[in-house]
Amino acid sequence: LLTSDVSQMNDRLGEDESLLVRLYSFLLNDSPLNPLLASFFSKVLSILISRKPEQIVEFLKKKRDFVDLIIKHIGTSAIMDLLLRLLTCIEPPQPRQDVLNWLNEEQIIQRLVEIVHPSQEEDRHSNASQSLCEIVRLSRDQMLQIQNSTEPDPLLATLEKQEIIEQLLSNIFHKEKNESAIVSAIQILLTLLETRRPTFEGHIEICPPGMSHSACSVNKSVLEAIRGRLGSFHELLLEPPKKSVMKTTWGVLDPPVGNTRLNVIRLISSLLQTNTSSINEDLMELNSIGVILDMFFKYTWNNFLHTQVEICIALILASPFENTENSTITDQDSTGDNLLLKHLFQKCQLIERILDAWEMNEKKQAEGGRRHGYMGHLTRIANCIVHSTEKGPNSALVQQLLKDLPDAVRERWEAFCTSSLGETNKRNTVDL
Template identity: 75%
Template sequence: MFWKFDLHTTSHIDTLLEKEDVTLTEVMDEEDVLQECKAQNHKLVDFLVRPQCMVDLVTYITQEPSDDVEEKIKYKYPNISCELLTSDVGQINDRLGEDESLLMKLYGFLQRDSPLNPLLASFFSKVLSILIGRKPEQIVEFLRKREDFVDLMIKHIGTSAIMDLLLRMLTCIEPQQLRQDVLNWLNEEKVIQRLVDMVQPSQDEDRHSNASQSLCEIIRLSRDQMFQVQGCSEPDPLLATLEKQETVEQLLSNIFDKEKNDSAIVSVIQILLTLFETRRPAFEGHLEICPPGMSHPSFSVNQSILEAVRPRLKDFHQLLLEPPKKNIMKTTWGMLDPPVGNTRLSVVRLVASLLQTNTHIINMELINLNTLGVILDMYFNYIWNNFLHIQVEICTAMILAMPPAQSENPEINRDQDQEPVRESHLIKHLFQKCQFIQRILDAWSSNEKEQGEGGRRRGYMGHLTRIANSIVHNSDKGPNGAKIQQLISEDDKERWEAFTSGQLADTNKRNTVDLVSLIQTPVTRCQNVCKVHRVFTLEIEANIALFEACCKEKIQQFEDAGSDEEDIWDEKDITFAPEAQRCPRSSGSTDSEESTDSEEEDVKRDPFEPNNASSDDRMEETPWVSTHQCSLKVSFATVPYRNKHLTSYSLITVIMLSLCDVPVSDQWPRDEAAQPANSPGRKAGGSDAEETITTETVTNGSMKETVSLTVDASDNTPYPFPPVTNPSLTTQPFTSQCMWN
């Protein structure tokens, strides 16, 4: 209909472009210039691809605005220029991607001195990114001819938009062979080694962060691409370079052979954590591992990375003892001298990741250094640092749940003809050297003593509860259960059993929430409720028919005709067919006598006749429209079509709440003339003599609904029906163990 009558308006841009001396800024000042460009307005696109306009657009996004321009409009034209150039219009992409002079002007932005304007850098990156996606062959060929491209990208890696551009080159280039050529080219340009050189103390934090993030994303993107592309015979050269032992050794040398720098250390650890992420095996030399709780046989970690990290474990251990200097931190509960710091927290995360590999040589090195003992000391000293607590919990859970490392030799326990027990050095170290059980029991007792004296519960107690439960679970059902039971000394065994059956069991009971009890309805009450027929005022089908008849009479089919055809919106007398004036009542009704009388009266009168304002049971003069039909043999009073309150849904919600014995407020408007809720009412028709009918009239906004309930006489307790103002709560299905009548 909208297009038939040609009601759309012509853009002012078309009129503006008819001027001979129109300028680019005048066009860019138009409010709908972007919409018209994306809609590929021919006049506008032809104007924008003019040589001078393209030069001006590129200039706006690569040149600093004048300082005398008002700040709020300083970047107005650069922003609009970027949006026009990235509107993904074929003519604009062709002109920009195939014109080397325009590309050189765009490329000149990279040749500026650091730091780049971050906003202009984002415009530049966005424009070049869309060209990479739409004109990959031309753009790759152009960039490969620029010998300083990789140097400039690394130089400006501290600008996030340039980092994003580098990653875009790895993900948005198609076809696959072209992407492989780009990877080989970047690898030949030693982009990985250059990024690694950025993560060292001599560089600033922005370069540390962006170089580290770039390397992490290269690892993830390369692995994902490997999984997605089937039949890819060539490995990713950038990933292969990153996983080389010498590359990892260079990363570690950057942070340990020079002055300690918190930002550089954290960035390097982040790269290592990404390298340790479990993945499917792709090359030879990968060690098969499996995280705790998983049985996937295709996860692996590159052995060369572990070989590079192992000699540096003593340096990481020393960082736990002597982290980079931190100032005293004031907190709400006291002073931290020194605070945990990001460095030590990252080292603990690295230890957790190393434990997941379950490598014998790594495990033994950690045992010899007593790294686990230092981490446990930190756990109990920093009682409010939950970031630390969760990492320690992960470490202990993996040690308890992992089977012994493959290189470890089993030891046979021949006492009393017991089954062979395979030795786990980590568990033995944890329970004997670190005194795991004793420390848990002492910390628990100390916390209870402080709480008994009016103190606060320690912040690690929730994690300590989970650690204790992990010990109990693994000692019974874990792969190291026999060893764990064996390592609990006789002195601690009695105390531990008393703790697990007493304090720990009580804590677990308090922490368990019986959600079922919140919504469960007693069976006997369900049986009574299932006998109830909830009936509300009818006329659903009748009113639907009346409304549809009105629509059919009001809305006519549009036919092609000249301007002399009759105005379709003129008011005309409406006549209804006899079957439209009176529609049959809904079958299956068990309404009360009052509602039956009301129905008959409503059907007889004109649906568009003004209602009697003095009647309490009528609503404002609007056509009646049904809002809901319910298959639960529940009918509702219809509401005006402009009434936004879905009263029917509200009443369903209230009924469901009342069935579940959910306490609801009784502060809701009622009709003063309504029957008392506890009146016996009228005997229900049917074979069940124990049923009676209770009626209530609910007023909700401008309407009233008469609620008729058939209630079992053995439990004649009226249900409160407060108005529910959020109909969205009723869209979820209600589940009960009973069948609705």
């Protein structure tokens, strides 16, 4: 009845403090809360917040333990929803700003970040991470709607501080590797690195998002904090949290790719999108691109992985020399060449690996075996290289890198482009 949003009932409940105290007392129960009751509680309070924002917020502010209790019960999804409703249900700009300032004074961001720690439970990791991601998105959406807002969003400003991100990263790179905490933290970083709403996953634009006009640029302090821990992320690619051997219908995975490594590669792809010189340099030094390329070919059937690696390669191929948006300049040597692109062709031997994998697959199929699971992605990567030689910011360099290949490799590549790749493309364009 209380959740039916009847104005007379809302008035009665919102104006009688003794009833509000009684409703509020639900939060005083021990964790974990009953999920069904918690969802009713959250719904009733959300309705009251949207109908009577000033009275309810005033009431909650008087309750000194409100934020403590929200943090205590954040593992219950309905309580996380309540926190987010507090940010979305208040329409007038000034009361909304007051709520943001109040939550910021209560250090809600710092306390949510503290929860993303190996010592905490998985539900708490997940909900704290989701809360922070939603806070970022809500803040950015709000900034887009109110272009002339004089006051910045204090919660977003706090979360984007370098020391807060460093704290988050030091939590997850604590002694033990906890997959849930690592993945939750990476989700927060990915949201902070989002310069706009992503299109469907796996969609590759030849002109990368870094070149288009995004709504919000990535905060430098976020990039700096991540950069300081790139070595630790790279280490996760080599030594992920322990996973038991996985038996599948086609063989044994030891170890499986795992959610941690997949998310680290997502993070690398987001970092490449920012096209930041110092980060590109570090990725080259660590040879992270080489490692993820090894994984691409090792895990033949993991298309989630293949998609991310494909995105990384497409971003490197299409990254412009200069990203005016973030006022960063892509790595160039004295001749103005894109060093990361050179690294991809020379150190990672992308062309050789494509040719070898293609030949191995054809040989296997000729013997009656199954087509490798990454072949569709490999076709798209090869097409992306061909496209990059014809147009795009790096066409001259890609042409030069192809010319610099050993003669035998170059001839194989040229033959491959006209025969195997051409035939595959023709076959792929035929209507089913």
